[in-house]
Amino acid sequence: MTASVVRIEDKLYQNRYLVDAGRPHIKVRQHQSPSPNLLALTVVCPAKCYEVNEDGQVEVTADGCMECGTCRVLCEESGDIDWSYPRGGFGVLFKFG
Amino acid sequence: MTEERFDAIVVGAGMSGNAAAYTMASRGLKVLQLERGEYPGSKNVQGAILYASMLETIIPDFRDDAPLERHLIEQRFWVTDDTSHTGMHYRSDDFNEPAPNRYTIIRAQFDKWFSRKVRAAGAIVLCETTVTELALDAAGKVIGVHTDRAGGVIHANVVVLAEGVNGLLGTRARFRKVPKPEAVALAVKEMHFLPEEVINERFGLTGDQGCVIEAAGTISRGMAGLGFLYTNKESISLGIGCLVSHFAATLESPYALLDAFKNHPSIRPLLAGSEIKEYAAHLIPEGGFKAIPQLFGDGWVVVGDAAQLNNAVHREGSNLAMTSGRIAGEAIAAIKSRKHPMTSDNLSLYKAMLDKSFVLKDLRKYKDMPALLHTNSRNFFTTYPQLMSQAAQNFVRVDGTPKIEKERATTAALIKARSRWGLVSDAVRLALAWR
Ligand SMILES: Cc1cc2nc3c(=O)[nH]c(=O)nc-3n(C[C@H](O)[C@H](O)[C@H](O)COP(=O)(O)OP(=O)(O)OC[C@H]3O[C@@H](n4cnc5c(N)ncnc54)[C@H](O)[C@@H]3O)c2cc1C
Ligand code: SF4
Numbered sequence: 001m002t003a004s005v006v007r008i009e010d011k012l013y014q015n016r017y018l019v020d021a022g023r024p025h026i027k028v029r030q031h032q033s034p035s036p037n038l039l040a041l042t043v044v045c046p047a048k049c050y051e052v053n054e055d056g057q058v059e060v061t062a063d064g065c066m067e068c069g070t071c072r073v074l075c076e077e078s079g080d081i082d083w084s085y086p087r088g089g090f091g092v093l094f095k096f097g
Numbered sequence: 098m099t100e101e102r103f104d105a106i107v108v109g110a111g112m113s114g115n116a117a118a119y120t121m122a123s124r125g126l127k128v129l130q131l132e133r134g135e136y137p138g139s140k141n142v143q144g145a146i147l148y149a150s151m152l153e154t155i156i157p158d159f160r161d162d163a164p165l166e167r168h169l170i171e172q173r174f175w176v177t178d179d180t181s182h183t184g185m186h187y188r189s190d191d192f193n194e195p196a197p198n199r200y201t202i203i204r205a206q207f208d209k210w211f212s213r214k215v216r217a218a219g220a221i222v223l224c225e226t227t228v229t230e231l232a233l234d235a236a237g238k239v240i241g242v243h244t245d246r247a248g249g250v251i252h253a254n255v256v257v258l259a260e261g262v263n264g265l266l267g268t269r270a271r272f273r274k275v276p277k278p279e280a281v282a283l284a285v286k287e288m289h290f291l292p293e294e295v296i297n298e299r300f301g302l303t304g305d306q307g308c309v310i311e312a313a314g315t316i317s318r319g320m321a322g323l324g325f326l327y328t329n330k331e332s333i334s335l336g337i338g339c340l341v342s343h344f345a346a347t348l349e350s351p352y353a354l355l356d357a358f359k360n361h362p363s364i365r366p367l368l369a370g371s372e373i374k375e376y377a378a379h380l381i382p383e384g385g386f387k388a389i390p391q392l393f394g395d396g397w398v399v400v401g402d403a404a405q406l407n408n409a410v411h412r413e414g415s416n417l418a419m420t421s422g423r424i425a426g427e428a429i430a431a432i433k434s435r436k437h438p439m440t441s442d443n444l445s446l447y448k449a450m451l452d453k454s455f456v457l458k459d460l461r462k463y464k465d466m467p468a469l470l471h472t473n474s475r476n477f478f479t480t481y482p483q484l485m486s487q488a489a490q491n492f493v494r495v496d497g498t499p500k501i502e503k504e505r506a507t508t509a510a511l512i513k514a515r516s517r518w519g520l521v522s523d524a525v526r527l528a529l530a531w532r
Contacts, residue, residue: 006350006352006353006356008352011287011352011373011376012376014373014374014375014376015375015376015377018135037345040344040345040348043348043349043350044283044341044344044345044348044349044350044351046283046285046351046352046378047378048352066376066377066378066379067140067263068283068378068379068380069262069263069281069380070283070341070344070378070380072263072275073275073276073277073278073281073341073380074278074341074345076275077275083265084265085133085227085263085265086133086227087227087245088133088224088225088226088227088244088245088246089133089134089135089224089225091140092139092140093134093135093139094138094139094140094141094142094204094205094375094377095205095374095375096203096204096205096206096288096332096374096375096377097138097139097140097141097142097143097145097203097204097205097208097375097377
């Protein structure tokens with residue numbers, strides 16, 4: 001595992017987003033302890049949207065999400081997460097892409 | 098809007114969707130194109146190299162007004178270890194031709210331009226509209242789409258799914274499965290801005306000449322992956338992508354990987370002083386021929402990344418997307434002109450035409466490549482690059498060791514790392530997959 005010294009907040013700060021407040025497009029299913037793939041998302045999500053809370057469960061805050069689909073590919077089939085696109089016009093807005 | 102019935106609805110305004118919508122609209126079909134982004138391109142990420150000939154087939158005079166960054170005159174292939182790169186560079190004045198073959202582009206700008214052409218051809222383009230579901234009749238035929246806008250089903254005779262690698266609609270309708278983690282790469286990318294003259298000087302370029310670097314080796318930390326550096330007019334696109342299954346297995350952080358690549362001693366000086374203006378992430382289909390799903394059905398076809406039409410070996414995707422979109426558009430126009438219905442049987446024409454094109458021919462050629470590189474990633478992306486660097490260093494470093502001993506050391510290092518049999522079998526399998 002790589003010890004990351006890069007601050008993801010600084011990277012995401014450069015991006016443009018239109019957050020659809022109160023309508024997250026990704027949800028994590030209730031769980032006691034996370035599956036290996038769900039836990040992997042805390043490292044593998046390129047926007048670091050997934051984090052482990054004090055109780056050891058994985059939570060998602062999708063505000064900085066770049067809609068890449070990595071978490072969907074890893075965790076949708078198992079039912080660990082529910083993944084949709086944001087409503088039209090919302091979400092990440094790449095200036096260059 | 099809901100009262101109307103369209104000849105075709107195109108979902109997505111990326112490369113494949115724009116090609117399909119343009120092709121159909123310019124043949125007189127009544128086309129509605131729906132895009133979830135604020136503007137076409139606002140959701141799309143590419144390196145990005147544009148292959149001219151596939152766009153030329155669709156819009157012959159695209160060079161007149163398309164937002165092109167630089168035409169490529171030099172390609173560098175690098176194999177890296179932690180401190181070095183061993184390279185093969187190809188630069189030719191032949192690429193300074195009147196109608197150049199490859200350009201760098203910036204997708205957000207390019208897609209907007211392409212979309213203007215689509216509108217000019219007569220299609221209706223609606224942005225900020227997410228298609229939430231396909232509408233099917235009792236027999237399972239696609240008859241239109243549901244969107245997140247008010248108003249019910251929008252009807253069409255055929256729906257072209259140009260929805261990109263994440264293609265939710267096709268998977269929700271069970272036309273295909275969610276891509277497997279081993280069939281997609283996650284790429285992260287940054288845009289580094291520098292004055293045009295600085296870029297020209299660093300890469301030995303003049304005017305709008307461009308240079309690109311593709312790099313493989315220890316930068317991917319044993320995962321199957323590639324790094325790239327592409328010169329735009331006033332910026333450099335820098336990125337790295339590796340298989341999602343490998344990220345999950347190694348628990349590497351994508352942005353730490355990107356930062357390490359950026360700080361590689363061979364890359365860092367090329368970026369010195371740049372201002373970073375964006376950080377992006379996107380998936381790339383990597384499953385190749387064997388991952389291609391069903392391409393058509395009653396009332397629908399699928400094109401581009403959504404259909405895994407991507408040639409990872411050659412880093413080609415947008416051209417396959419554009420070509421599959423164009424061919425789907427041509428097939429649909431042909432079916433309509435015969436006044437035939439958009440049934441699965443009739444739409445199989447799209448697949449038949451695609452089979453004859455470079456798209457499926459190329460992907461078929463490399464059908465065994467993904468499995469080979471993906472399952473032997475440590476050898477191909479770490480061991481061999483390190484050995485290559487060692488061999489090159491043995492060759493160039495002059496330190497009084499007799500040459501014969503240096504050669505023996507190189508050979509011994511190779512065999513020690515992989516065994517004679519391992520080397521031969523890797524070489525044979527690579528040759529077979531390439532054949
Ligand atoms: C980092 C990176 C580098 C690359 N480099 C190159 C390169 O140098 N050269 C090359 O040829 N290829 C390259 N590719 C591949 C290339 O980008 C893709 O193959 C190409 O963009 C695919 O086009 P597409 O139309 O199929 O999908 P996309 O361009 O992804 O377009 C899909 C569109 O559909 C829209 N959409 C999706 N779902 C919905 C919905 N439900 N409702 C409404 N709209 C929807 C999306 O917003 C998007 O605009 C690269 C890819 C990446 C990620
Ligand atoms: S889609 Fe990508 S960026 Fe968004 S939460 Fe999932 S992994 Fe992170």
